[in-house]
Amino acid sequence: MRRIASEDLDHLTLGATLLGTGGGGDPFIAKLMVEQAIEDFGPIDVATLDELDDDALVATVAVLGAPTVIIEKIPSGSEFTDAVRALSSYMGRKIQAIMPVEVGGMNTLIPLAVATELGVPCLDADGMRRAFPQIEMTSFTLAGLSSSPMSLADEKGNKIAFETVSNQMGERLVRGSAMMLGLANAVSLYPMTVAQAKDAAVWGSMRYCSELGGHLRAVQRQEPDAWDRLLAFTGGRIAFEGKIIDLDRRTTTGFARGTVTIEDFADPTRTMRIEIQNELLLAIEDGRPVVTPPDLICMLDHETAEPITTETLAYGQRVRILALPCAPELKRGDWLDVVGPSAFGYDVDYVSLEG
Amino acid sequence: MSYKIGIDVGGTNTDAVIVDSRGEVVAATKSATTPDPFDGIRESLAKVIAQVDKAQVTQAMLGTTHPANAIIQRRDLQRVGVIRLAAPASMGVRPGVAWPKDLLGAIVGPIDIVGGGNEFDGSEIAPLDEEAVRRFAEKCAGQVAAIAVSAPFSPATFDHEERAARIFAEELGPDVAVSMSHRVGALGLLERENATILNASLLGVARNVVEGFHAALLGNGLDVESFITQNDGTLLSAEEAVRFPVLTLGSGPTNSMRGACSLAGLPDALVVDVGGTSADVGILVDGFPRESTAAIEVGGVRTNFRMPDLISIGLGGGSVVHDGTEGVTVGPDSVGYKVVTEALVCGGSTLTLSDVSVRSGRLTGFGDPGLVESIPEETVTAALSWVDEQIRIMADRMKASRHELPLIAVGGGSHLVPDAVPGVTEVVRPNHHAVANAYGAAIAEASGSIDRVFRFGERGREACLEEARSLASEAAIRSGADPNKVRITSVHEVPLSYVPGQACRVQVKAAGPLAS
Numbered sequence: 001m002r003r004i005a006s007e008d009l010d011h012l013t014l015g016a017t018l019l020g021t022g023g024g025g026d027p028f029i030a031k032l033m034v035e036q037a038i039e040d041f042g043p044i045d046v047a048t049l050d051e052l053d054d055d056a057l058v059a060t061v062a063v064l065g066a067p068t069v070i071i072e073k074i075p076s077g078s079e080f081t082d083a084v085r086a087l088s089s090y091m092g093r094k095i096q097a098i099m100p101v102e103v104g105g106m107n108t109l110i111p112l113a114v115a116t117e118l119g120v121p122c123l124d125a126d127g128m129r130r131a132f133p134q135i136e137m138t139s140f141t142l143a144g145l146s147s148s149p150m151s152l153a154d155e156k157g158n159k160i161a162f163e164t165v166s167n168q169m170g171e172r173l174v175r176g177s178a179m180m181l182g183l184a185n186a187v188s189l190y191p192m193t194v195a196q197a198k199d200a201a202v203w204g205s206m207r208y209c210s211e212l213g214g215h216l217r218a219v220q221r222q223e224p225d226a227w228d229r230l231l232a233f234t235g236g237r238i239a240f241e242g243k244i245i246d247l248d249r250r251t252t253t254g255f256a257r258g259t260v261t262i263e264d265f266a267d268p269t270r271t272m273r274i275e276i277q278n279e280l281l282l283a284i285e286d287g288r289p290v291v292t293p294p295d296l297i298c299m300l301d302h303e304t305a306e307p308i309t310t311e312t313l314a315y316g317q318r319v320r321i322l323a324l325p326c327a328p329e330l331k332r333g334d335w336l337d338v339v340g341p342s343a344f345g346y347d348v349d350y351v352s353l354e355g
Numbered sequence: 356m357s358y359k360i361g362i363d364v365g366g367t368n369t370d371a372v373i374v375d376s377r378g379e380v381v382a383a384t385k386s387a388t389t390p391d392p393f394d395g396i397r398e399s400l401a402k403v404i405a406q407v408d409k410a411q412v413t414q415a416m417l418g419t420t421h422p423a424n425a426i427i428q429r430r431d432l433q434r435v436g437v438i439r440l441a442a443p444a445s446m447g448v449r450p451g452v453a454w455p456k457d458l459l460g461a462i463v464g465p466i467d468i469v470g471g472g473n474e475f476d477g478s479e480i481a482p483l484d485e486e487a488v489r490r491f492a493e494k495c496a497g498q499v500a501a502i503a504v505s506a507p508f509s510p511a512t513f514d515h516e517e518r519a520a521r522i523f524a525e526e527l528g529p530d531v532a533v534s535m536s537h538r539v540g541a542l543g544l545l546e547r548e549n550a551t552i553l554n555a556s557l558l559g560v561a562r563n564v565v566e567g568f569h570a571a572l573l574g575n576g577l578d579v580e581s582f583i584t585q586n587d588g589t590l591l592s593a594e595e596a597v598r599f600p601v602l603t604l605g606s607g608p609t610n611s612m613r614g615a616c617s618l619a620g621l622p623d624a625l626v627v628d629v630g631g632t633s634a635d636v637g638i639l640v641d642g643f644p645r646e647s648t649a650a651i652e653v654g655g656v657r658t659n660f661r662m663p664d665l666i667s668i669g670l671g672g673g674s675v676v677h678d679g680t681e682g683v684t685v686g687p688d689s690v691g692y693k694v695v696t697e698a699l700v701c702g703g704s705t706l707t708l709s710d711v712s713v714r715s716g717r718l719t720g721f722g723d724p725g726l727v728e729s730i731p732e733e734t735v736t737a738a739l740s741w742v743d744e745q746i747r748i749m750a751d752r753m754k755a756s757r758h759e760l761p762l763i764a765v766g767g768g769s770h771l772v773p774d775a776v777p778g779v780t781e782v783v784r785p786n787h788h789a790v791a792n793a794y795g796a797a798i799a800e801a802s803g804s805i806d807r808v809f810r811f812g813e814r815g816r817e818a819c820l821e822e823a824r825s826l827a828s829e830a831a832i833r834s835g836a837d838p839n840k841v842r843i844t845s846v847h848e849v850p851l852s853y854v855p856g857q858a859c860r861v862q863v864k865a866a867g868p869l870a871s
Contacts, residue, residue: 023852028657029545033447066853068808068860069475071543072507077447113447133852155444156481179855182474184444249850278852303666303752306649311849316638316645318752 001051001121004044004112006035008210014307015213016108018322021296022310023279024105024131025067029074030113037077037113044112047097047121049203054195057093058123059084060101061114064135064152064174065183067311070106076155079186080114083159086151087188090161099123099197101138101190103205104131125201127190129208129327130296133278135174136167137339139329140190143200150174150189154181202327220305236324237353239283239291240272241265241302244317249276260313262321272321274299275346276310282346283321289348294326294339325353357871358407360415360577361797362399363610363790364392367631367692368767370793371399373407378617378798380787382406387692392421393567400575409576414869417568418584418606418796425560426553426604426654429457433500434464435555438491439548440471440506440515444480450505450548455655462556464499467491471515472507475808475854480507483515485522492526501555502527505536505548511807513537532558532598539601541806542860546650546659553653554601561600565593582835582869586660588613588643588795589802589866592835604653605662607792612637612644612663614795615765618785624761625750625779628791629768631673632689635665636749638760643844666749672709672768673697676738683737700727708771711738718770743773751778765791802844802866803830812856820846820861827865836867 004012009031016027038044052058061080063070088095098115100108103126115122127138135147147170153159158181164170170189178185192200215233218226231237246261257277264270272290275282280299283291291297299308302318330339341348358381362371365388373382382403389395396417404412425431437450450466451459469491470484495502502523506515516535523533534555540547568581583596588609591602608628615626622642628635638645644663651660669687673694677684690697690705697703699710700722712718714727714735750762762779764772765788774782787794805826809819828841847862 029448032452032545036448036452066475066851066858068542068849068851068858069854071545073441073472073474073480074445074507074544075447076443076445078443155446157443175853178853182480183854249848316754 001045011213012210015209017307019104020131021279030106030109034113041116044116045121052194056096056194058097059191061188062101062107064187069183073184079153079155082153083151083186083188086159100126102128124206126205129202129205140200142333147189202329239323240321291323294330296324298322358412361793363792364419369395370790371403372793374797383790397571416582416796418610422600432556436495436499436502437466439468442470465494473512488522501532503551503555509537543659550658557600610795611792614791615763619763619783626763628766631691632671634670637665674708676706800866801834801836804864806862810856823861823863827863831865837870841867
């Protein structure tokens with residue numbers, strides 16, 4: 001077990017912002033929640049998958065709603081513990097550890113605050129090692145696990161627990177319910193044993209996130225070879241460098257969609273187009289897909305190497321596009337249908353970053 | 356002919372200009388900022404008004420670093436009670452949790468989160484807990500000079516904030532001022548709350564600034580309307596500035612850019628402002644600086660103000676030129692405003708960029724050129740090629756596209772800017788460029804803005820945008836803009852993910868010249 005204190009949160013938060021690939025909510029608010037939770041309830045224990053009993057029951061917990069609502073209606077904290085307790089009481093079993101559903105965006109840090117308040121460890125594992133817009137897009141789904149039973153709670157004490165026949169239906173039901181509960185809710189789902197998690201989860205994603213954040217911080221401090229170390233650590237590459245010359249936003253089905261076009265600094269005939277659905281999802285260079293989901297597209301400010309969220313995209317920004325290979329655990333079973341290009345409605349084939 | 360006065364108090368200099376109704380500069384002065392800034396303001400005023408008929412002066416505008424310095428130096432700040440109307444929401448992040456501890460200790464008194472606030476759709480999170488508000492007032496009595504009130508979604512629905520403010524007025528009387536977050540900031544509860552706390556804490560400083568300015572004007576026989584410039588380059592009336600000092604924190608760079616734009620007569624251009632220590636490059640779009648998207652920290656506190664998007668480097672007239680074994684390097688150290696005594700050309704002992712500039716002929720009429728004749732040609736060439744390269748890089752970084760723009764060079768060190776910069780159509784050096792910031796204050800307009808979530812699904816996008824535009828225009832007119840000349844200066848739409856009904860965050864700004 002590893003103890004997490006406030007000073008460890010900087011790298012984790014930065015890594016989470018990068019893994020959010022432009023979406024996933026503002027990890028800064030989540031970081032403040034964790035700092036306050038540490039102050040109120042003490043330090044947090046993070047356990048690896050092989051440090052807990054195989055029979056122990058684990059559940060994921062996350063904030064679910066709209067990022068713009070969450071920056072106004074900051075979570076209470078109680079909705080998360082309420083959601084976990086509601087799930088526990090529905091199942092009639094004690095939940096012995098908490099796990100993030102996505103390590104990317106604000107849901108990376110929220111489970112840490114919940115774990116210390118509940119007095120249970122947080123598992124160093126998750127179901128995405130990035131952020132995705134829908135709750136069924138996980139390695140858990142790919143491993144055949146159900147997101148049900150699941151629970152949803154608000155800050156006022158309203159809570160529901162329910163089961164669905166598919167994880168896709170779980171997504172629809174939970175999203176619809178959240179609209180009635182104020183769009184800044186806690187969800188607890190994917191209850192599983194540690195033995196199941198060993199098979200289905202992405203291992204070590206918190207540590208990966210924290211180390212990634214450390215490498216990015218080194219880049220920001222302009223330490224020598226920092227970019228090389230970041231790329232070696234992730235197996236990623238710099239896919240493009242240029243200036244945003246066009247930005248087209250639209251909301252269609254509740255997801256903020258859009259297209260951003262970047263022009264190469266040196267060669268104006270080279271452009272990259274990135275398709276957005278909350279996150280940066282698909283990169284197309286000169287008509288050819290070059291980064292496809294589930295691989296990650298990260299956009300950084302060219303000068304400061306600060307990750308840029310899709311909400312703050314602006315015409316004229318100078319950016320660097322980083323392509324990172326997804327967690328290997330996302331490539332099993334029918335992964336192309338669940339997290340590949342077609343899951344987002346893109347009629348393109350998956351392109352491996354390894355070439 | 357009527358006149359306006361513009362004054363800008365910066366860290367180094369206090370500048371003043373008088374501008375006539377055609378926008379021409381009729382008097383200008385630049386002097387060192389004094390330990391009590393009002394001494395400098397009075398002197399500058401006396402100098403410029405000596406050159407015109409006082410009776411024709413109608414308005415006076417001040418841009419000042421007073422409030423920013425108060426926060427940076429933790430000086431003259433008032434103690435503030437902080438109440439958030441949001442329970443049971445938001446308990447996960449208490450007010451002030453991410454503040455620097457010394458600033459928190461210096462200004463924040465009692466803190467509470469009580470029942471109240473609204474949801475994104477305008478319904479209540481909880482009814483306002485008036486009893487709790489009254490209990491908070493009791494805790495604050497005799498402890499604080501002001502109270503900061505915030506609530507979720509108050510930029511759209513501010514009834515709870517107003518009711519709480521009325522309760523504080525009843526319980527504590529007029530001596531305890533109340534700052535309401537919906538009047539201070541945009542969406543983002545924590546950042547808006549932070550700005551509101553800073554605002555409440557600065558109310559004393561604001562009163563001193565406004566009263567001091569008024570006294571300086573009266574002392575010079577000027578009984579005129581006075582205004583303070585705010586971050587976006589538009590004006591707050593003296594009355595508003597007393598209540599919203601936090602909105603004036605970052606007006607310096609904006610005034611300089613707006614002044615440069617107007618002096619050069621170019622609404623779309625790059626601007627480089629070269630001072631004694633550093634150079635800032637920004638870009639003007641339609642006469643206003645492009646704003647930064649990054650979160651702005653004030654004294655270590657995160658706010659959601661918009662500030663001009665600027666790139667700064669250590670390049671100024673006072674930058675020290677090092678000629679050592681590793682070749683010629685420049686800065687980042689600088690003799691700053693002491694360039695007038697420290698530079699070789701002024702009889703000092705430090706080789707600065709001003710010396711190099713004089714030696715090369717870029718700068719004339721400064722010091723004794725004979726004193727820099729001994730600087731080797733290679734040193735001059737190396738230092739200036741570094742300067743030229745830095746300015747080229749900054750100009751290129753700031754541009755939004757390959758489209759070439761003019762570059763307006765302003766500030767005391769702008770002689771360093773070469774006449775030709777790659778990627779720039781021309782380098783424009785307007786008259787009076789050394790007082791561009793005071794000029795920017797003098798020509799500033801009144802403005803109004805709105806930042807709210809609209810649901811296009813209910814009434815259609817156009818109807819929502821129309822409402823937003825007219826709300827912004829009305830706000831500008833309330834701030835003193837001429838109703839016939841108000842125009843929309845920016846519209847920003849950000850669709851909200853996961854919110855039904857095509858919800859969209861709409862930010863609109865309107866501005867117009869002051870009604871005369």
